[in-house]
Amino acid sequence: MAALVxxxxxxxxxxxxxxxxxxxxxxxxxxxxxxxxxDLWQSGQLRADVSVSVYRxxxxxxxxxxxxxxxGVLIGCYRVWEAAIEPLVxxxxxxxxxxxxxxxxxxxxxxxxxxxxxxxxGTFFQQVLLVMDNVRSVPRDFINLGRTLEMxxxxxxxxxVIPSAMPAIWDSMRISLGWAWTWLVVAELVAATSGxxxxxxxxxxxxxxxxxxxYLLLLGILGLATDQGMKFLGRRFFRYLEVHR
Amino acid sequence: xxxxxxxxxxxxxxxxxxxxxxxxxxxxxxxxxxGLETYDEGSIAxxxxxxxxxxxxxxxxxQSYTLLPWLTTIGNVEFALRAAGTRRxxxxxxxxxxxxxxGLDAFAEAYPAELSGGMKQRVAIARALSYRPKIxxxxxxxxxxxxxxRHHMQELLTAVWEKHRLTVLFVTHDVEEAVYLSxxxxxxxxxxxxxxxxxxxxxxxxxxxxxxxxxxxxxLQARVLHEIRSESIAIAALGTALS
Numbered sequence: 001m002a003a004l005v006x007x008x009x010x011x012x013x014x015x016x017x018x019x020x021x022x023x024x025x026x027x028x029x030x031x032x033x034x035x036x037x038x039d040l041w042q043s044g045q046l047r048a049d050v051s052v053s054v055y056r057x058x059x060x061x062x063x064x065x066x067x068x069x070x071x072g073v074l075i076g077c078y079r080v081w082e083a084a085i086e087p088l089v090x091x092x093x094x095x096x097x098x099x100x101x102x103x104x105x106x107x108x109x110x111x112x113x114x115x116x117x118x119x120x121x122g123t124f125f126q127q128v129l130l131v132m133d134n135v136r137s138v139p140r141d142f143i144n145l146g147r148t149l150e151m152x153x154x155x156x157x158x159x160x161v162i163p164s165a166m167p168a169i170w171d172s173m174r175i176s177l178g179w180a181w182t183w184l185v186v187a188e189l190v191a192a193t194s195g196x197x198x199x200x201x202x203x204x205x206x207x208x209x210x211x212x213x214x215y216l217l218l219l220g221i222l223g224l225a226t227d228q229g230m231k232f233l234g235r236r237f238f239r240y241l242e243v244h245r
Numbered sequence: 246x247x248x249x250x251x252x253x254x255x256x257x258x259x260x261x262x263x264x265x266x267x268x269x270x271x272x273x274x275x276x277x278x279x280g281l282e283t284y285d286e287g288s289i290a291x292x293x294x295x296x297x298x299x300x301x302x303x304x305x306x307x308q309s310y311t312l313l314p315w316l317t318t319i320g321n322v323e324f325a326l327r328a329a330g331t332r333r334x335x336x337x338x339x340x341x342x343x344x345x346x347x348g349l350d351a352f353a354e355a356y357p358a359e360l361s362g363g364m365k366q367r368v369a370i371a372r373a374l375s376y377r378p379k380i381x382x383x384x385x386x387x388x389x390x391x392x393x394x395r396h397h398m399q400e401l402l403t404a405v406w407e408k409h410r411l412t413v414l415f416v417t418h419d420v421e422e423a424v425y426l427s428x429x430x431x432x433x434x435x436x437x438x439x440x441x442x443x444x445x446x447x448x449x450x451x452x453x454x455x456x457x458x459x460x461x462x463x464x465l466q467a468r469v470l471h472e473i474r475s476e477s478i479a480i481a482a483l484g485t486a487l488s
Contacts (some may be wrong), residue, residue, distance in 0.1 A: 141307045147299040149328035149376075159324075161366050163315050240315050242354040 009038040011058045028210035033217070036210040045199075050218070056112055057184045061177055062118030067171070068124050072131025076165075077157060086132070089125050097122040097183055101190050110191040114185060122183035123176045130172035131165075167238045174230035181223050249437030251287070255380075260408040262423035262430045266473065270438030271416045272308075275384045276415060279305045290378060299328050304373030308385040309367045310451060312357040312372075319344060319353040322372045323365050325402075329376035343371040346405055363387075363394040367401065374405075380412040387422070399425055400454050407451050425457060432472040442472050 010030065016022050017029035024032065040046040075082040075089075100121050108114045138161050146156035150157055188197025203211035235242075248270045255261045263271045277281035278289060280299035289296045291303065299305075312321050322340035331339065344350045347367035359367055364384050373381055387395045399422055405427075406413065417423050423430045427446050434441045446465055447454060456462050 086367065139309060139311070141309045141311045142313065144279075144299075144305070144307065144381065145311045145313075146328075147281060148279060148301075148305045150299065150301050150326055151328050155328075164313065166315075238315075241358055243358050 004020045025207060025209055028213055032210045036208070037214040037218070040211070040214075044137070045183045046218075049194065049196050049199050050222070051214075053184060053188065053197070054113040054222075056188075056195065057119060057177075057180055059112075060116040060184065061123065061180045063116060064124040064127060064176075064180070065173060067120075068127035068131060072128045072169075073135050073157075073162065073165075076126070076132040076135025077161065080130070086129075089128050092121075093125040093129065098209040100187060101187065104187075105191050114189045114191065115195075119180050121181045122186075123180045126179065127172065127176045130176065131169055134165045134172055135161060135167035137168060167234065167241060168235065170234045171228070174227060174234065177226055177230065178223060181219065181226075185219065246286075247367050248277075248439065250439040251291045253414055253431055253440050253443075255414055258412055259429065260406060260413045260415065262390075262415045262417055263433060264417055264420060264423045264430055265433030266435055267418060269433045269435045271418075271433050272384055272420065273480070274415065274438065275305075275382050275416045277302055277371035278341065278380075280455065292313075299405060301376060302379045304376070305379045306366070306369050306373050306381065306383045306386040308388050310357070310362065310369070310370055310389075312360075312365050312377040314357050317354050317356055318349060318360070318368050321368060322355070322375050325372045326375055329338060331376065339375055343375040344368070346374070347371045361394070363388050363398055366390070366398060370402065374398075374409070374411075378411070380414065380431075383413065383415045384413075385417055387419075395419075395422070402426060403450075403452050419459060420466055420473070423467060424462060424466050425452065430469050432469060436459075442468055444472070464480070 008121065011070045013027075014030050015028055017024065017032075071085065075085050095117065101118065104117045104121075117135075134202045142160050142164055143156055160240065184195075185197040185200075188195040189201050192198040192201075196219060198217050200212050200223055203209075203215070251274060254259070255264075255305070259399060263274065265271050273282060277284050278296065280296050291300075296303075305446070312318075314323055319337070319340045322343055323336045326336040326339055327333070341350060341353060344353055347370055349364060349371070350368055352364065355436065357368075360368070369386070385431075387398045389399060391404045403426060415423070415426060424446055432441045432444065432447060433439065444465070448462065457466075
């Protein structure tokens, strides 16, 4: 079904350009876009752009996740920490990430560190709130079970709460990884000397609409691929949730 | 205030059911007995020891399914045994014995997602019994099951209990269930909850399900029902008087 939608859209795109209904400057034909992409592939440009962007998002996302997980769990479990941290997280979360771009350039220059920082600001606060919510959704009676077994709080946290919240946390990570892609491209559009976003900005300067389209499609494909990859891994990790009979 | 002037003693190895309309505080009472909920006044004790927090001397079977989904059936029982400090090399055997007790030894390696609601509760019972608590506290454990499964579970629980006696406090709003399972039925009044009457169930053991159609059973059931009904009628009358 999903494939059908994609094919229909591709056909409509092809029809719109083949009939000359829309000027190629605004909407290049699929052939043009594919040619451009294959040229860039042959010159090695495409691979370089993708790998630098993938490197940035991976590291930025991992750093953000490493910080977000323990803090999210902490404020999801303990009222004191929730009272101390949640308002701050909520506050910062509402500040538009884009507005941090000038500041981050001032602080860290235009190198990779700035990309990590933007990805961090864009995903960390959301992740904290998502994880907090995941931890809070652990059934009350799971915790009560631990208490009736005289398990100390720490053990309940480690043996019951975290494993119980894990599938939902994984899902939150999958969703926030999608957002991270957006922040990566935002950072690269504004100030970068490499990466997918950067290539799109330069293409704009030369009216290379076909390149912009090609890279947009590529970003869509990369996003979809990571999402599906995370889903697949999630199904592997949490196989126990599936009903076999 | 959910409970006031509540007084009930449960004898050793006695099976007592606590019945009452919903909202009468019977589940609250069970939580307090389990040590999961705090109370302002009064006292509650097990063998003279006041209850201040949850403990391994009281096993709890919750109404909601509480099998940990990432552990197998046997893993769930072993989880409790390990928490209770059982020696590692003994946990598997003890867990298997208790699964056999509830007739689920064949499902030892299954995950909870693969089990029916009734099976999950059977594992939960096996888990609560496995570490040998003095008292088993059961909070409408069969409340979420369909009628047929529920009957099945009642038979199973009776059989298990008749074999391995222990003190049970069983909360339910199902009168038939209460009469079938218990030695005594405590009928609770509505807000604030207290014990209105205690009914001795003198039915002989072992009990089989055919028992429910005998006149003695029906008479007892009618008596309990009458106690509950007169309570709810009184409330309804009070309601009309006030309006």
